[in-house]
Amino acid sequence: MNLATNTKIRMTRQRQQILDHLSSVKTHPIADELYQMVRQQMPRISLGTVYRNLEILSDSGIIQKIDVGGTQKRFDADISNHAHIRCVKCGCVGDLDVHIDVDFEDAARKACDFEVLRHRLEYSGICPDCKDKKAVLM
Amino acid sequence: MNLATNTKIRMTRQRQQILDHLSSVKTHPIADELYQMVRQQMPRISLGTVYRNLEILSDSGIIQKIDVGGTQKRFDADISNHAHIRCVKCGCVGDLDVHIDVDFEDAARKACDFEVLRHRLEYSGICPDCKDKKAVLM
DNA sequence: ATTGTATATAGTAACGATTTCTATTATCAT
DNA sequence: ATGATAATAGAAATCGTTACTATATACAAT
Known part of the structure; x- marks a missing residue:
């Protein structure tokens, strides 16, 4: 498992900005949110450029989709x-460092005829902010 | 946990057909696939009707999205x-009866400030059909 | 069985996220 | 500096899904 594939990717100002902004936040922004961020520095960047670069960066293993x-x-x-948890109220996504000591792939191999590659564990719940809002409204 | 919410839903011919077709397959069809199936019996059904009914049926807890x-x-x-596994080649989705004896929600509660509601375990891999195709091509 | 009323329908238009297209511009090895 | 290749901005196209609207249907009360 290498972090980036061996394809060398050209580093453009746009790509660098996108990567910098994404690295600087611990939220999990959608394409349009990154577009809005980068636009502060590069007002003429195109939304299409953001989409294309997010695709290229994740294909290269530099970021993850x-x-x-x-x-x-x-x-x-x-x-x-790492696992993620999504707020059912506002849609925000947080990180989750759950360490479950189970060989998920192995368990799955015994349960189907697929060639099992990977697993994803995802949670849903209510984020701290929305919990507070709910408390106020009640 | 009740299967259906207490809202009584009106049973139309269209809704019944959609439910019947969905119940008769063990694949996990998308809206358009169900549309094509139901169209065999009801050529004039609208795709919008399929979408709306799938929404209503899953909101009622009769099916799941x-x-x-x-x-x-x-x-x-x-x-x-139950868990699902998606084929990275053709996109088909299969069932997976993995029984992992872990309290996932509890593990997550210790790892974040969210009010944890539920979890979802999803796998990706290569389905038997695509495995065969790959073998042939190689 | 007939009626009334709320809900569902078909068909079409609108929507939002993402991708594609194209002429121009930038990167980077040479 | 130059040239080949890849990336860009901007706009249009695509695709899954949802919303709209006039008509039709289900079902409870009569």
């Missing part, structure tokens, strides 16, 4: 394999 | 909580 349900893909500069 | 990554939502008449 996370698909936690909902309609939009999210991105994470932390490529370690 | 599954979000296994990819761009389309899938549906399952089996409402038991």
Whole structure:
């Protein structure tokens, strides 16, 4: 497992900005959120450029694309394999360092005829902010 | 946990057909696939009707909507909580009866400030059909 | 069985996220 | 500095899904 594939990717100002912004946050922004961030520095950047670069960066293994349900893909500069939790109220996504000492892939191999590659553990719940809001409203 | 919420839903011919078709397959069809199936019996059914009914049926707890990554939502008449595996080649989705004896929610509660509600375990791999195809091509 | 009313329908238009297209511009090895 | 290749901005296209609207249907009360 190498972090980046051996394809050398050209580093453009746009790509660097996108990567910098993504690295600087611990949220898991969607493409449009990154577009808004980068636009502060590069007002003329195109939304298409953001999408294309997020694709290229995740294909290269430099960032990861996370698909936690909902309609939009999210991105994470932390490529370690960690679980995520999505707030059912506001849709925000947080990291989760759960260490469950189980060989998930092995368990699955015994239960189906697929060639099992990987697993993903995803949680849903209510984030601290929405918990507070709910308390106020009640 | 009740199977259906207490809202009584009106049973139309269209809704019944959709439910019947979904119950008769062990794949996890997307809305358009169900549309094609039902169209055999009801050529004039609208795709919008299929979408609306799948929404209503899953809201009522009669079926479940599954979000296994990819761009389309899938549906399952089996409402038991089981894991799914998605083929990275063809996108098909299979059931997986893995029994991992771990309290996932509890593990997560210790790792974040969210009010943890539920978890979802999803696998990716290569389905038997695509395994064969790959073997042939190599 | 007939009626009334709330809900569902077909068909179509609108929507939002993402991808594609194309002419121009930038990167980087030479 | 130059040239080949890849990336860009901007716009249009695509695709899954949802919303809209006039008509039709289900079902409870009569």
